[in-house]
Amino acid sequence: MPQKIRFHLDENVNNAIADGLRRRNIDVTTTAQTGLISSSDEEQLRFAHSQGRVMFTQDSDFLKLHNSGCEHCGVVYCVKGSRSIGEILRGLILIWDVLEAEEIAGMVEYL
DSSP states (O other): OOOOOOEEEOTTSOHHHHHHHHHTTOOEEETTTTTOTTOOHHHHHHHHHHTTOEEEESOTHHHHHHHTTOOOSOEEEOOTTSSOHHHHHHHHHHHHHHOOHHHHTTOEEEO
């Protein structure tokens, strides 16, 4: 049975994005909430993978991790400052609406 995407937001992401996703009943965790502040990007990605979560980030280091072959459940990337909070929310909600967790696993989506 297909599973809905669950997100994990790294520490560089505005909390308003997590709040907006939660208001739409989308399952999301944040770095602060999970006690991962100051953890390495590799640790963040491992945590998200262990929880079956897609990482949303504005940190290009996660793209390097993807390119190096790190296993993950998916990465959604947006260049910092290139989109408003509303635009980011709309993009994440669209991804959540149209993709299942299995379809984004190991992939990178760009906003």
